[in-house]
Amino acid sequence: MTRPSTDLHPRADCTADADGRLTFALLTPVPDGARPALVRRPGKGRTEGEPHLLTPGPVADDGRPTAVLPPLPALREGRWDMFLLTGPDGARLRVRPRLRDVRALVDGALRDRTAPVAVRVPYTTRDGYLAVRAWLRPAHAEGGPVALDDRALTVRARLHGAEPGAGASAVLRLRGHPGTVRVLPVDVDGRDVSFTVPHPEPVDGGDHVWDVFVRPAEEAPPVRVGRLLDDLADRKHVHVYPRVTHRGAGVRPYYTVDNDLSVAVTRAADG
Incomplete structure (x- = not known):
């Protein structure tokens, strides 16, 4: 008999588009008022910045809610962890990934970029959470x-x-x-x-x-x-x-x- 999972972290699929847009489809019910957000990981000796709230997206074909990171504004360079903000008191849950569709990024070097050059790649952290690696450079x-x-x-x-x-x-x-x-x-x-x-x-x-x-x-x-x-x-x-x-x-x-x-x-x- 398979035991039910005790992992209470929400999960999400992520799809990357060639223009830099990331779409997250949440696999678990979202509590009322909860907002998906990205939080930039602070450097050594620095404090954490304000969360970057994701834009609500259209409901997926299977009825799941989605959240979108548009191409603009560009994210600051660094590593951004995904959270579900669950209340006004700052409570939050880290999000685990399920499927990451990054096929649109594979041939990204073939497309010319204008200044500033902004890049974001979703990935799974070593401890199994969903994050986004961002670069922002003048050239x-x-x-x-x-x-x-x-x-x-x-x-x-x-x-x-x-x-x-x-x-x-x-x-x-x-x-x-x-x-x-x-x-x-x-x-x-x-x-x-x-x-x-x-x-x-x-x-x-x-x-x-x-x-x-x-x-x-x-x-x-x-x-x-x-x-x-x-x-x-x-x-x-x-x-x-x-x-x-x-x-x-x-x-x-x-x-x-x-x-x-x-x-x-x-x-x-x-x-």
Whole structure:
């Protein structure tokens, strides 16, 4: 005999559209006056902000209530947890996911974006709740294929929210030392850029990380290279590149917790 579930958390299906709209269909009855909302997860040492209330949507074909996150206004960059606000005293319940339909996001890198570049991807947290990963940037360089050998790293990217111009370049910035940069030439083809990075060597004999940017034009601010425009909220442990040895140091490109491209350099290849 199957025991009934003791999980009292509400559940919802989520459907993502190509224009950034997210539609949530609630699977459990919603108490009178309850409102679905997203709450931005605070950074370390910060307090939680005000909930972002979702817009009531049309009743689904099966009679379920829906709530909608429209494309605008854009969410602030960060991770947003979904709750059901159940009363004026601030009581709330976290929402668990059932089905997540993110097929419309899979080929998102093929669509050009205007500035600012706003992205949101629904996902399941490690502890089994429904959340939305949001990015909001003035411009973005969507990373493409990364080629790696024992001499250099070749990166391809497509600019969104910015146009390549005279003096475009690639910039590697030493993390923790913003004044230490390496500037490299780029090949430009429309909005696509590519560049080759000779493997960096350890600085001051220590381990370190170089963050990868594209400067669209000589006087333009640098744009971070990353992979944001598809259905993956977390890429760090999905796209894993090998480590190569260069002059006694280990060199490995990787995606950060924010899905940005960086290059780690360690003192030993097995470090």
